[in-house]
Amino acid sequence: xxxxxxxxxxxxxxxxxxxxxxxxxxxxxxxxxxxxxxxxxxxxxxxxxxxxxxxxxxxxxxxxxxxxxxxxxxxxxxxxxxxxxxxxxxxxxxxxxxxxxxxxxxxxxxxxxxxxxxxxxxxxxxxxxxxxxxxxxxxxxxxxxxxxxxxxxxxxxxxxxxxxxxxxxxxxxxxxxxxxxxxxxxxxxxxxxxxxxxxxxxxxxxxxxxxxxxxxxxxxxxxxxxxxxxxxxxxxxxxxxxxxxxxxxxxxxxxxxxxxxxxxxxxxxxxxxxxxxxxxxxxxxxxxxxxxxxxxxxxxxxxxxxxxxxxxxxxxxxxxxxxxxxxxxxxxxxxxxxxxxxxxxxxxxxxxxxxxxxxxxxxxxxxxxxxxxxxxxxxxxxxxxxxxxxxxxxxxxxxxxxxxxxxxx
Amino acid sequence: xxxxxxxxxxxxxxxxxxxxxxxxxxxxxxxxxxxxxxxxxxxxxxxxxxxxxxxxxxxxxxxxxxxxxxxxxxxxxxxxxxxxxxxxxxxxxxxxxxxxxxxxxxxxxxxxxxxxxxxxxxxxxxxxxxxxxxxxxxxxxxxxxxxxxxxxxxxxxxxxxxxxxxxxxxxxxxxxxxxxxxxxxxxxxxxxxxxxxxxxxxxxxxxxxxxxxxxxxxxxxxxxxxxxxxxxxxxxxxxxxxxxxxxxxxxxxxxxxxxxx
Numbered sequence: 001x002x003x004x005x006x007x008x009x010x011x012x013x014x015x016x017x018x019x020x021x022x023x024x025x026x027x028x029x030x031x032x033x034x035x036x037x038x039x040x041x042x043x044x045x046x047x048x049x050x051x052x053x054x055x056x057x058x059x060x061x062x063x064x065x066x067x068x069x070x071x072x073x074x075x076x077x078x079x080x081x082x083x084x085x086x087x088x089x090x091x092x093x094x095x096x097x098x099x100x101x102x103x104x105x106x107x108x109x110x111x112x113x114x115x116x117x118x119x120x121x122x123x124x125x126x127x128x129x130x131x132x133x134x135x136x137x138x139x140x141x142x143x144x145x146x147x148x149x150x151x152x153x154x155x156x157x158x159x160x161x162x163x164x165x166x167x168x169x170x171x172x173x174x175x176x177x178x179x180x181x182x183x184x185x186x187x188x189x190x191x192x193x194x195x196x197x198x199x200x201x202x203x204x205x206x207x208x209x210x211x212x213x214x215x216x217x218x219x220x221x222x223x224x225x226x227x228x229x230x231x232x233x234x235x236x237x238x239x240x241x242x243x244x245x246x247x248x249x250x251x252x253x254x255x256x257x258x259x260x261x262x263x264x265x266x267x268x269x270x271x272x273x274x275x276x277x278x279x280x281x282x283x284x285x286x287x288x289x290x291x292x293x294x295x296x297x298x299x300x301x302x303x304x305x306x307x308x309x310x311x312x313x314x315x316x317x318x319x320x321x322x323x324x325x326x327x328x329x330x331x332x333x334x335x336x337x338x339x340x341x342x343x344x345x346x347x348x349x350x351x352x353x354x355x356x357x358x359x360x361x362x363x364x365x366x367x368x369x370x371x372x373x374x375x376x377x378x379x380x381x382x383x384x385x386x387x388x389x390x391x392x393x394x395x396x397x398x399x400x401x402x403x404x405x406x407x408x409x
Numbered sequence: 410x411x412x413x414x415x416x417x418x419x420x421x422x423x424x425x426x427x428x429x430x431x432x433x434x435x436x437x438x439x440x441x442x443x444x445x446x447x448x449x450x451x452x453x454x455x456x457x458x459x460x461x462x463x464x465x466x467x468x469x470x471x472x473x474x475x476x477x478x479x480x481x482x483x484x485x486x487x488x489x490x491x492x493x494x495x496x497x498x499x500x501x502x503x504x505x506x507x508x509x510x511x512x513x514x515x516x517x518x519x520x521x522x523x524x525x526x527x528x529x530x531x532x533x534x535x536x537x538x539x540x541x542x543x544x545x546x547x548x549x550x551x552x553x554x555x556x557x558x559x560x561x562x563x564x565x566x567x568x569x570x571x572x573x574x575x576x577x578x579x580x581x582x583x584x585x586x587x588x589x590x591x592x593x594x595x596x597x598x599x600x601x602x603x604x605x606x607x608x609x610x611x612x613x614x615x616x617x618x619x620x621x622x623x624x625x626x627x628x629x630x631x632x633x634x635x636x637x638x639x640x641x642x643x644x645x646x647x648x649x650x651x652x653x654x655x656x657x658x659x660x661x662x663x664x665x666x667x668x669x670x
Contacts, residue, residue, distance in 0.1 A: 016542065026511055026538045028468040029561035030588055032570065172474060173464065182467040189468065190589035192565055289511040289538065290465065302486040303516030304464035 001066075001225040002254075005052035008214045009043075011256065017206020019326035022296075025205040026289045031185070034192035039207040041112045046214065051107065058103050059218060062136070063093045067219075069226035069383075074353040075366075079373035082380035085235065086356070087223045087251060089387045094129050096359065096388030097219060097247045098200055102129035104215035106137050109196035116140040116191070119198040120184040122149055122177035122243065123314035123361060124156025125388055126200030131165035133198075141165040144183040148175035149313045155392050174307050177243075177317045181291050201244025202321035205292030209249075209321050216250025223383055224254040231381055237262040240385035241364040242335065243279070243314050245321035247387035252333060262334070265324060266368045268310035269337035275300075279308040280337040281320045282328055288319075295322040311340040311400070312360035312393070338367035346370055347390060347397060359388035360396070412504040412532045413557050413580035416455050417615035417636055426632025427455035428669060429617045431508060431641030433476035434459045434493065435485020437652040442485075443497045444658045445648065450501040452665035455637060456581075456617070457501070458535070459494065461487050461509035468537050470592030472642040476649065487513040487522070491529040498530035506533040506559060506580075514547070523550045533557035533580045541570070541577050548577055559583055562608060564600040575612035584608060584618045584635065593642045594621030597630045605634035625668050640668060 017023045027035060045051040059065040070086040089097040102119075109117055117139050121127030127143040134141035143160055147169045150157050160167050173179040181204075188197040202212045220238075227235055238255050240248035242265035255261045270278030278284065281296040288297035290305060298306040298318040310316040320335075327333035338346070343360055346367035351357045358366060365384050373382060390397075410418070420427045430449050434442050449457050462480035466473060487509070494505060507526060514522050514536065526534065534551055536544065541560055548558040557580030562571055564587065574582060586601030587594070601618050608616050618631045619639025631638040647664045651657040 024543055025540070026543055027540065028537055028563075029540055030563040030565050030585060032540050032542075033563075033565035033567060178465065182465055185467045186470070186590045192588065286516075288515060291467065292538070297512070299512065299516060301516070302488070303513035304481065305512075 001221045003052070004055060004218065005049060007217060007221060008046040013206065013210060017210070019323045020329060022294050022322035022325040023206055023209060024294050025292065026294065027205050027292050028189060030189045030192065034188070035205055037112070042108055042207055042211050045108050045111055055104055055107060059100065063099050063103065064091065065218065066222045067091050069223055069230060071230065072354050075350060078349065078353055079369055081374040081378045082376050082382050084369055084373065085227060085381065085383045086386045087219060087383065089219060089247065089385060090356070090358065090362070090389035094132050095391065096125040096129065097216060097250060098126040098129035099132065100218055100250070101200065101212050101215040101246060102126065102133040102198060105196070105198045105211065106133035106139060109139065109198065110137050112196065114139070114194060114196040116142070116195045117198045118142045118144065118184045118187045118195055119200060120144050120177065120180035121200065122180065122316060123312065123359065124149065124153035124160070124392060125314065125359070127160050127165070127167070128156050128163070130198050130200070131160040131163035134165065135163045142187065143167050144170050144180040144187070146170050146175040146177060146180050149177065152313050152396055153392050176313065178305065185291070201246045202249045202323060203244040203291065203293060203319065209293065209323055212246050213249045213253055213323065216246050217253040219247065219250040219385060220252060220254030223251055227381070227383060233381070234258055234261055235381040235383035236376055237264055237380070238383045239264045239266065239365050239368055241266050241315060241361050241387065242320060242324060243268070243317050243361060245324045247385050249321060249323055251385040256332065263327065263332060264368065265333055265335045266364045267335055267337040268312060268315035268364060269339040270309040271340055276307040277309050279310045279316050279318070281318070282335040283337055290319045293322045295325045296320050311343060312364065314359070314361040315364065336368060338364040338371070342367035342371065344397065344400065356386070357390035357394070358386055359390050360393045362387045411555065411557050411580055413456065416504055417581055420455060420636060426628060427617065427637030428453065428628060429456040429458060429619065429637050429639040430454040430644055430665060431458040431460060431639060432648065433462055433473060433480050433645055434490040435462055435480030435483055436476040436645070436648060437479055438483040439485055439489055439493045441657060443493050445661050446497060447500050448658050448662040449665055450503045452662045453669050454503050454665060456506055457503050458506045458508045459490065461490055461507060461513050463510040463513055466510065468590055470590040470642065472593065472645050472649070473591050476645045487517050488525065491525045494531065495529035504532035505530065506535055507531050508535050509537070511536050511539045519546060519550050523554045523556065526556060527554040531556055533559050535559040535561065535583060537561070541573050561585055562604065564588060564604050568607065568611065571608055571611045575614050578614070581615040581617050581636065582608060583639065584616055585620045586618045587620055591620060591642050593623045593646065597622065597627050601631065602634050625670055628668055
């Protein structure tokens with residue numbers, strides 16, 4: 001596997017943080033200087049062998065990397081074709097890929113002499129990962145979370161508090177991830193001196209999309225080497241769910257130059273592709289500027305951001321990371337969607353077929369292979385990023401199934 | 410010379426501190442917004458900033474967030490704000506600055522926005538999340554229509570970027586007198602003075618200082634260091650408190666006259 005020290009910096013956006021027509025740095029004036037300082041500190045850190053060494057040490061001994069690549073035979077059979085491999089990010093410490101980035105950024109924050117970290121969270125996984133990294137490194141941690149998400153992900157709220165973080169409910173807009181990001185940015189604008197904003201997805205102003213992708217790239221670097229070792233060749237397709245898109249860009253990154261490997265990001269189709277009822281940006285969005293970056297955004301005809309819906313809090317977001325917009329525009333990656341119902345079905349199927357309860361977010365990627373694996377042919381190798389585990393979603397799913405009168409027994 | 414530049418030149422000639430007033434367009438509705446800006450003008454506002462409501466105002470505090478929500482609920486959109494201004498412009502002598510996030514302008518289409526803004530009599534545009542590094546297309550398009558591009562400066566802005574904003578912007582510079590989002594504060598922060606001194610050392614362009622000002626003594630204090638004081642959230646609060654009352658316009662006018670004294 002390629003090491004971070006040789007991998008980082010090999011595929012940078014342009015000097016202004018653009019991936020083609022997407023990306024950039026659309027921030028209020030007060031944040032320009034702190035973001036420039038962050039960019040300089042990050043570029044310096046990633047050139048420093050001591051930084052790479054410390055990151056590798058944490059990833060190996062604290063996070064538990066590398067994570068397994070699981071040959072999911074019963075799932076493959078149920079798909080009716082192909083061989084499905086699951087990259088087990090659900091087995092990391094804290095139970096999702098988010099920890100890879102949280103530790104990396106917390107190390108950068110520490111290097112910059114920051115003493116306080118703010119973060120946003122949707123499903124709570126990034127909040128938990130940030131709270132964990134801050135506990136480990138002795139940083140104060142404040143997590144902003146929409147009140148609707150706090151209700152949906154109550155277990156993670158308690159976990160963050162146990163880890164010593166302050167969780168602030170956000171009661172504006174749709175009370176979900178987008179509103180939590182607004183509030184985290186407002187906090188940062190007020191205290192740029194001592195505070196680092198630990199953004200959890202491949203979103204926001206440059207250098208965040210780059211930094212988050214590089215910290216998550218360990219997923220793809222490991223998976224590519226594991227696939228070659230276990231299967232003897234590269235996969236035909238790499239599949240991941242896409243909210244902001246950090247787990248997807250993290251696993252795609254190692255395969256971008258492998259032209260024969262299809263890259264497939266699965267968005268949240270929600271109830272239906274109708275205004276306000278989904279979060280499939282490529283199915284209903286248009287280019288726009290939101291929260292610091294130019295990308296695909298669900299918006300109305302006057303540029304106001306539309307409400308979104310997904311059964312999974314982590315995918316319930318109106319914009320997508322700018323590099324995904326670029327990969328879609330250039331045709332390098334494709335972005336279908338899975339609906340709430342399909343994700344719920346996949347959630348249960350994976351539990352019964354493989355003994356793995358996935359996060360509802362990751363269940364969207366599983367739903368895609370259940371639906372579409374056949375199209376790739378019987379000999380296809382499909383690599384799926386199982387980005388997180390589903391403990392946090394068990395209550396939600398129980399409630400939905402009970403309401404629908406479809407309790408699993 | 411633009412109407413904004415002329416206004417600041419006149420203020421300097423008289424040795425007066427200018428008053429820049431901000432209101433969210435469409436709060437409580439567009440019809441009353443039209444009445445409000447006429448009264449701002451009559452009460453002696455030197456520049457009227459008209460905020461375009463946007464669903465995700467991440468640089469704004471709770472007061473303007475709520476105003477934005479009320480305006481959106483009442484149906485305000487960027488085209489309608491420009492229509493309202495076009496219908497009111499002849500009754501107003503103060504220059505008018507559109508204060509917006511980038512996305513509503515991008516969605517309308519930059520060229521179309523510039524045409525409509527020109528027709529509506531817009532004198533300047535300040536785009537909150539469009540720093541000079543991203544704002545070249547906007548600046549060029551505005552300049553072509555004789556519209557000033559107003560840039561923000563903050564206590565975190567470096568000297569290099571003060572120079573850049575002064576070189577690329579026109580009309581005046583808007584100094585954010587303290588860190589944080591918009592909102593009312595009790596006292597004027599020391600950082601306001603420091604920022605003003607740093608800006609004055611770099612450029613002769615007029616400077617308006619804002620963020621948190623609400624009282625006539627704040628305006629006077631700021632006047633020692635800058636060409637004008639900006640009052641936003643405090644005025645929006647007056648509108649929120651009297652939004653449904655018959656005396657709304659009188660209250661707005663009374664408040665601005667009080668600020669001027």
